[in-house]
Amino acid sequence: KLLQLFLPCFLHRFFPLLTDKISTFKYWKMFWFRLQYNSKNYHFSNILCLLCSFFITHFLKVYLILWLLKHDYQVLAFMFAVEEINRNPNLLPNISLGFHIYNVYHSNQRTLESSLMWLSGQGQTIPNYSCEKRDKSVVVIGGATSELIFFTATLLGLYNFPQISYGHFDPLLSDPLQFPSVYQMAPSDTSLPLAMVRLMLHFKWTWVGLVVSDDSRGEKFFRDLQKEMARNDICVNFFKKIIPGQSFTKKIYRVFVQDIFISAAKVIVLYGDTNSLLSMMFMKNPHVIVTRVWITSSHWDLAKKPSYIYFNNFYGALIFSDQTSKIPGFKHYLKTINPARYPENIFLKNFWNSAFGCTSHHGALHETVCSPNASLDTLSLSYLDMTMSEQSYTVYTAVYAVAWALHEMFLVKSEMESNIDGDKRIVHPWKLHSFLKKVHFNNSAGDQVVLDTKRKSVANYDILNYVTFGNDTEVLVKVGEFIAQNPLGQDFTIQEKAIVWHTGKGKPPQSRCSTVCGPGFQKKAQEGKPLCCFDCVPCLEGLISSHSDTDQCVQCPEDQYPNQERNQCLPKMVTFLAYEEPLGMALASIAVCLSFLTALVLWVFVKYKNTPIVRANNRDLSYILLISLFFCFLCSLLFIGCPSAANCLFRQTTFGVMFTAAVSSVLAKTITVVLAFRATRPGSRSRKWVGSRAPISVVLFCTLIQVMLCTIWLLLSHPFPEADTHSDHEHIILGCNEGSLIGFYFVLGYMGILALASFTMAFLARNLPDTFNEAKFITFSMLVFCSVWVSFLPTYQSTKGKMMAAVEIFSILSSSTGLLACIFIPKCYVILLQPHKNTRKTLKNNVKS
Template identity: 40%
Template sequence: MSQEPLQSNKQNFPNFYRTVPSEKALYAAIIALLKHFGWMWVGIIYADDDSSINAIKIIKNMIVESGGCVEFIKLVPSINDYTPERIKDIEQTIARSTANVILLYGSKNNVYYLELNVHVTSIPGKVWIHTADSSFRIFNVVNDTVVNGSLRFIMQKNENPAFIKFVKEVNPSRFPSGRTFTTWWDELCENRCPFNPRNRNCTGVESGRQIIWSHCNLKFTGMSYIVYNSVYAVAYALHEMYQETPLSERLQDINKLKFQDLKGWKASPERQIIIKKEAIVWENKFAKLLMPRSVCSEKCLPGYRKSVREGQPVCCYDCLPCLEGQFSNQTDVDVCIKCPEDQWPNVQKTECIKKALTFLSYEDPIGIVLACIAILFSLIASVVLGTFIKYQNTPIVKANNRDLSYLILVSLMLSCLCCLIFIEKPEQLTCFSRQAIFGITFSISVSSLLGKTFIVVIAFNAAKPGNNLRKWVGAKVPKCIVFFCSVIQVFICILWILLVPPSTSYNTQSEIAKIILECDKGSAIAFYVILGYLSILASVCFAVAFLARKLPDTFNDAKLITFSMLVFFTVWIFFIPTYLSAKGTSTVAVEVFAILASSSGMLGSIFVPKCYIILIKPQKNRKNFVLKGSL
């Protein structure tokens, strides 16, 4: 009647026949019970014998494979090895345990002495799972209480009505003599049946159903019923074999007879554990719950992922929110899922939703501010232009080529207005025109300043006796400079548009939860070539103006141009790193700000001082003041 799984090996045990299920069925039942209640965090106490040691190794692996964890494994001492230190160690292990479910694996004797010495069932808040068939009987004898919610696995039982008849009629003399049997018989039916068959009346045995723990209990214990079935199985098998085999063969081959597979018990794979939860009375601690819980960590809700604590079992983890751009829509996920590029997780990070399409527009506060500044500066440039046209015949306007002054003011006005193209929904046409208009208008402005500076230098040197530069003094040279320098920029822009034209693109990486509709420049090199060419023009203009700054004050535009170029360089030097570090709509805003800052710098540095004299100090706007250098 052994349940040892190793004895199922027919090579090592060819003549072993089971009349009881292997303990493997018990292992599977334990795992099914734990999974049914969701008890993924358990403690184990087992007996110090080979069978229990082998069983616990298998059960632990099965618990881990099913997703559970074992908090502790404690060995129950041998019957005579209970010392105060061991008792205290077991008590503290159970008391400190966070697992609410403890598996007690061992025989009834192990369980009895464990309870007798440690009183494990008196530790509150624990659900005990027993594998010893009579463990509840022993607990009741010791504590006279029932451990609510504790569960046990028992052998199948059944009644045998003929047992009472056997007790009344059997002659004890047919049994082996000895004190052991006599003692057993005295305890039989609670001493209600005397040993002497002549005086035996077995008073009260007929009501054996109410003799709960007596041998007369008609509902046999599991082990008794297994013995009963085993004996009858062998008896019937021998009887059948005896009848089917001829007498001559029986006599000749009596030593060769082998048992057949009686199939007294076979595992049924389709059988499932059935639990009536409403019939279980849980301990008071769990009264407020539908059932006890035993987990190391509570489930991670959707929107979170598990992060196993270092050095602890996988059942012990922290719940961390999913990272940016990730979501989880199930409980207890190990890894969050990344949303598609055009989607973003909701606030709870339980699902992905479409990203909002955005761009720098007039509805954004920064877009409104930049648009207002652009319009303001363009109006200021137009007012200055109108002022210069109105006072075109005054000396300060006529100095250094008033046509170039008009051209600079117009180009600055257009530079400011081109910023409005940046503050709207990007389309194919606007993407073409943005950088081209910006580059061309700025090249006209800077080349015009370069032309004005050359006029200063040429005019000053032409005034010296014997100098041949007089023929270069006039309007043609600066106009040629402006035309030539501007055409180069126009040529660069045309090549850019033809070879790698800018186009609209959807940027899903720059900003969180947004898709940036922007203009893809097509070629970053072409963009930086435009900026580089403007830098070359500005550098040449700055160098010439710096060399001409000490010329007589009659030609004081050189000083103003030098300062304006310093402003220009300062703006664009800070622009490059800021532009490269900006993301999304901030990139466009930085470029617009750089255009407006450099335009306003040139407008303020060159024309504000002149407007001050024209409007506020008109007495200085005379030829004699200009000639005296009193500007």
């Protein structure tokens, strides 16, 4: 057991070359080199350790070059930051940073083994024991994926060793109880689901497929995205989970692709890390999913692969990438980089030889000859574009975060524990935690850097369009952005014309369960199906939908009405009974003519006032009746024209008073006829009433009652003008609201009572001798009057708008004409055409008298 414990250390100490060869052969050239910087006072070696996620496999050499370059850029960004810090005399004066770079394998077991090897030495791993006499690093910067962090943090956390992750933010890693030694550089990606949903809403994609990695981050993203989609009425067509590192057989791959291919969703969201589809993307099934729009984040590596590989179908994908700033000097640093500058960097040398076609020298087997003009900016790799990528930027910032923590540690000497060993000062890693938690600075790009999760900002995103070309080059074009801090409506911008779609068309594809409901239709959910699946039904009568995909039709404003297609509102025309229109002109002309005829009859009666026919049945009552009829004809003009406050106030009251005077005059005439024939009887008491002012008193009394009713009506609830927007869906009808309907019907009812009383008395007196008897004419006139107004009530109630006014005018004119024609036309006929009958002698010689 002693030999088993000490033999690896013994061999490594005295035969380092042999153990290095064995280790290199066993772990496939694990990258191991050290850069030491000597300073005047202090010497720090191995202060930083970078665990780069290099996936070294048996894949094609072409893919390996492009794949490793992306990760080699992270190493170069790391080295660039270290060199920049060591040149800064203010940040860490008299201190130089050194580092080790390790390779991490695509295996959980190998990851733990590499971490343990780093702790105990490169030979046989012995927990809690180091076979090497060297300075330990104080921080580990690594973890491109959350899965990698989970395994390395499990081991390193036991030693309270600070570990800074440059991968994408994972809420589980921010748990201080489970991962107290892990710090995340990336900003929180809680706004990513909202950003993707805003993109879907912009292009009206409501039927979307989801493919996420089967891990904690994938589960949380799926829950957040599904909740945000449901809030915005976007449905999930299908949901697929990909187990990271799963080995895809042809059967599993065929089922996976077939489910996506037969789905109606033309848009698919991908979320996870590159490992999730690492084995699947090399299945030989070309051009299977070429008709889909892929929405993903920069977690996925979309670098171009050989033509038969599955991921080649990502042409036109939309990628949400964390916004980063340009680091000054990094582009120039890449142009000057070469293997001669870093001779110990094996990966850089291997990449350089493959990328630039370096050939081995015939004279020396281990020497290679490259083009003297070889530079990274000459490669046709526009995907990298010689700028700092998202994760490279995070690596760069992570190195500075460690430097600032060390800076604060050395300033606060009372909080630093150190052991002096010769000319070296050793920093205990666990002492760095308190300073890392308080790191707060601005990097060279001007961005604020905070490691504390509680103060960490939410990520903003650039929306990139992935485009490939026939010459094996690829481009990521920025077509929009999402700024989470901006208010709603200003947080999302997209340049639709700049996007290149996989279909080759300028318009984005549609991804919907149902076709778009056009204007004039509304959506009706299909029973038993998601909300995004619906039928299109026309809007109901009186409702419209002016936009596509309307959930519910809406009603037009009161001053507008729907068109025939029910997709827009048209302004309503204002209408009323005007003098200019034919109906109003005709009614006004008839009213004026009848009033003129009434005045003419009055003139005849005044001219022949001493003739027996005029003097019969009380000449003054005839004058009152004619004057009342004259004003009755004229008051109908108040119902024509645009209603006003004064117009509405006087039209019904004037009509009521004038008609009451006319009807009471007819009633008084009827009473006069009855009294006249009763007075001819010997000893009759009615003789004293004949020729008196009693009939005129009846007219005044009856009219006064109507005036009182109208006054009460006006005081309590008077009529007023109003605009009726509901009776006619195409017109706004201007009219008068009668105010109190009870007052209005009291006025009409009172006139009806007087008319009924007159009709009854005239009907009873119709058989009296008719030499001076008007009873028959009054009976017929009141029959016409009552017939007109009895038919008026239901007709008035069944009509709307200006026709109501026309019906009332017609009733006024016809009833007034009935009184004028039945009572006065026969008398005018005798007066004007048969004057020989209008003598007292002729009337006395009448047998019936």
